[in-house]
Amino acid sequence: MKRSIRPCHDRAIAVAAAFALAVSGAIAAVAPTAAAAPSATIANSASVSVDAALQLATIPATGVGINTAVFDAAMNDSATPGLLRDAGMGAVRYPGGSHSDHYHWKTGTAEGGAYVAPNTGFDAFMGTMRAAGTQPIITVNYGSGTPQEAADWVRYANLTKGFGIKYWEVGNEVYGNGLYSNGNGWEYDTHSSKTATTYATNLVQYIDAMKAVDPTVKIGAVLTTPGSWPDGIVGPGDTMDWNHTVMSIAGSKIDFTIVHTYPAGTSQADLLTRPQTEIPQIAGALRSLINQYAGTNAPNVGIAVTEANTTTYRDTSPNGLFAPDTFLTWMENGAFNVDWWALHNGVDCTNLTQVEGATEYNDYGIVSSGASCEPPANTPFPAYYGTAMVGKLGKPGDTLVKAASSNSLLTAHAVRRANGDVAVMLINKDPRNDATVNLSYTGFTASSATPTVYSYLKNGHSIGTAQSGSPTTQTVPAYGITVVEMHPTSAPCRVVYNKNQWPGGMVGSITVVNNSLGQVNGWALGFNFPGDTAITSSWDATVTQSGPSVNAGNVSYNASIPQGGSASWGFKATWSGSNANPSAFWVNGAACAIG
The missing domain is CATH 2.60.40.1180 (Golgi alpha-mannosidase II)
Structure with a gap:
């Protein structure tokens, strides 16, 4: 089983306070970074095909997110709301990684010598979130907290203050509590038993206590990342590995699963393959666990990636490409939330390298912490701009x-x-x-x-x-x-064709948009299937099919389409050889644009 390289924000808690003055309260990231660039070995041309009818997912409001931490003295800088908005951040995770299992929200203090910067308490954080227009994702303290403390946080946030915070997770990387590494873990956990069974049993108590306060909250369970250490290992005191144990006990109670991903590319070229080669497999394994253990609620259980980054090339151009590819590939594979680590983090100024003509500061922050060797505080790194490009592609609600x-x-x-x-x-x-x-x-x-x-x-x-x-x-x-x-071709009408397909079957929907047909009182839509698709049932239209040719007409309640209006209908169908999309549509004899 491959073991992931752990990011240093999880290993540096003991030195956080000493380092805080040098880097505005951020924890140092000291992992070395390779600087060798790959050589170009393939032709510089490509063909790209886009199937605008084959839906993968809807962009969620919380799809693009970021972490911020109570060790970050710049968390609530005046620049922060603008930085979040301009990058399209729809969610911000708080109070930050492993610190979450030290931190007590009521007092704004942390156990075990973990550093907490001034002005990073929950109310200050929420002031910044409201200014930025983002949704918080809160990690409650499992390591040294209690279900009652978590329930009190829900009560204060959602009942007392009316913040309406929807997403909550119980603990950070709890499997890092030393269970699998002879007691030498990075995650703070004061429970006498550190097994997966103990976490899952306590997780159920957290869920019950928190939902007793606000039944509308969504609560997530910490899982190991499939394919990365310690996935698949059965720890002492358990009969199954972490994921199967947690899901077998709590799978019917949770609203989402949680993983973290930090691929370490052996080269720039290798790193940039990871979104396509790893994310679909991880997402598939998580969905399999959800289907196995969540019962009838499985379709409603989501996937959140509450920490994502890479351990190499973090502040230079490779990460600028890796970031949007990671966000989009995760959303295409069903994640409703991906949170980059982090807004600010910190740097080891003694270990700098050059990558593609730029300095690699080994800083996990998406913007500079303002350390002595870095650009001024809040200067964006390439991953910031790469993330902002996701917002240029599409917004929440787009497909x-x-x-x-x-x-x-x-x-x-x-x-x-x-x-x-x-x-x-x-x-x-x-x-x-x-x-x-x-x-x-x-x-x-x-x-x-x-x-x-x-x-x-x-x-x-x-x-x-x-x-x-x-x-x-x-x-x-x-x-x-x-x-x-x-933009679509200008035409008197436009047809939007959507489908969700599987081997041998599909569900389709068609929307007819009246651009300039005048008032339509009764419509007839015609098209041909290029393959062997055969409609078996339909709704909101009367449909006939002869071979590949389909004719659909209005029903009584959707016959009228005013100019600028639309009408929609849907169908189920079977196919065997080809389920290709129709290439042309016409309404009342007029050719329509597609899309």
Whole structure:
């Protein structure tokens, strides 16, 4: 079993107070960073196909988040709300990593010598959150706390203050309490028994106490990351590994599962493959555990990644590419929350390297802590800009759709927006060569107008905006990120085609939008399936099918579509060889744009 390299914010608690003055209260990150750059070995061209009808997920309001910690004296700086808003942070986790299992929220103090910076208490934190317009995700103290202390926090936050905080997790990396490492753990845990059975049993008590105060809160369970140490190991005192033990006891009570991911790339090129090679497997293993143990509630149990970063190339251009790829791949695979570690963290100024022409400070913060060797405090690092590019692609409520690239060094993500626009993110992981990208679409007809393009370039200090390229051809600079924003073809009507499919079956929905048909009193929609899709049932329309040809008409209650309005209907279908999307639609004889 592979063992993950632990980030140093979890190992440095004992030195936090001494280091605080040097780095504005942040804990040092001292892991060494490799600086060797990969050579460019493949062609600098790619074909990207976008299926705007194949939905992967809806962007959640809490999808893009970040950690902040009570050791961070700059947590509530005047600059913080703007930094969070500009990066599109919809969630902020508090009170911060391993500190969460030391910290007592009522007194603003921490056990075991853990440092707490001034002005980082819960009320001060919430003032910043309200100014930023973000949702808190609270980690209650499992290591040295009690279910009553956690319930009191819920009462104060949601009943006394009316904050309406929805998401709460019980403990940080509790499996790091020494159970699997001969007592030498990084997580503070004062329980006499440190088994997974003990955590799960206590977790149920926390859930009961917290939901007795506010039944609407959602509470998560700490799991080990599938495929990383100590996943799969049966600890002394348990009969199964951590995840199976916790889920077998508490799986029917929890609202979400929690993992942390810190891949350590052996090279820049290796690191940049990790979102695609690791995240789907981790998410699949978590979903399997949820389905096994959560019973009938399994479809409602979510996945949260409450810490994410890498242990290499943290402050330089590789991480600027890794960050958006990580956020988007996790959301495409079902995570409702991903929280970057962290807003500010700290640095070891004695161990600096150069990566792609920039200084690697070994700082887990997404912005500078202002240490002596760093840029001024709150200066964004590349991961900050990479994260902000996610917001250029899509907003909460927009739909992530399928995008595929022919080139392993060119990764693509796509979104269909609520207004019918389609946007595509292109990430060029070649550090030397620009990429010429040819784009094609199904389920969307792009206007021929020059698209709006957002770009973040290697070692850049801002995000650029321009009108450039075309909907079918774009050039992405080496180690750059481009978001291409396109509008649908202007037409008297527009059709939005969505599907969720599985081998042999599917559920589809179709929305007809009246752009300029005038008042419609009765509509007929026609289209052809390119494959062998056969509709078996439908709703909100009368449907007939002859071979590949489908005709759908209104029912009594949706016959009227005013100009600017829409009507929707849905269907179930079977297929065997091909479930390809229709390439053309017409309403009352008029050809419609798609998307």
